[in-house]
Amino acid sequence: MKLLMLGGTEFVGRAITEDALARGWEVTVFHRGHHAPPPGTRALHGDRTAPGGLDALAAGEWDLVVDTWSGAPTAVRDSARLLAGRAGRYGYVSSRSVYAYPAPAGLTEDGPLVEGSADAGSTAYAEDKRGGEIAAVDAFGDRALLVRAGLILGPYENVGRLPWWLNRTARGGPTLAPGRPGLPLQYIDVRDLAHWTLDAAEAGRGGPYDLVSPAGHATMGALLEACAAVTGAAAEFHWIDQERIAEAGVEPWTELPIWLPEGELHDYMFGGDVSEALAAGLKCRPVEETVADTWAWLQSIGGTAPHRPDRPDKGISAEREAALLGL
Known part of the structure; x- marks a missing residue:
């Protein structure tokens, strides 16, 4: 298989690239040149947001294109149109955020969607991802695989x-x-996402799939206990109820990453029905493995993770945490 990875140097794109290389695939990585792609790839450079930014893709044929773009849908539109006649399939890594909010637990791929347009500039994350989906389908039809992570x-x-x-x-x-x-939590290990995406594309699958672990695959307690186990720290967890957290004005998801209080938003984010992906071969590794491997990677790069400039900083301050703990 010949893969064209649009991106491929960070997080999801890198995991997909590494999985493809492990399969013995021929991998071309198209990126801006800010980070080195994995060894064994062929690199092409360009900026999808700039005039002439796709010139490096003017020639070449691939069995599969994978795109993780989360900005203006026009970038997906232009890439997909350019490659539609020279690539077999187009895998677009989208998001479950494309579903209209609020939505009940148990939502499937047939749930109501936000509005989006392939011709739109960047607006909001959910609408941008939906516009990217539309762009991929417009160019590739049933050859487009929509991975709603x-x-x-x-x-x-x-x-x-x-x-x-x-x-x-x-x-x-x-x-x-x-x-x-x-x-209960519902998430996907990036390597499981990568493996399923390439398997699905190779099998000729198309259309939307919600790609996340089954609801309750892990719990908040299991996640934190795994963090304590791999770091070897004597962390003393003090479980604070969600009402006290709300009264203190502490923000879920940002100040307390991953966590959402029980209720409507938790059902929306952590209650998806993933029976379609499971039937299509999705396998999810234990939370302990995800946590241990992430810690090993963090240690290998000095303990400080890279940070996307378009995402806010995460984590509660020591002062606000101490106040909630009564210290």
């Missing part, structure tokens, strides 16, 4: 969620644990 964790994370919890747990001492330990 949920929360993504694992090595190379450049958003700051799991790395923050690992570093916070590693400091030890009294540690704020939000909500209750049995709160």
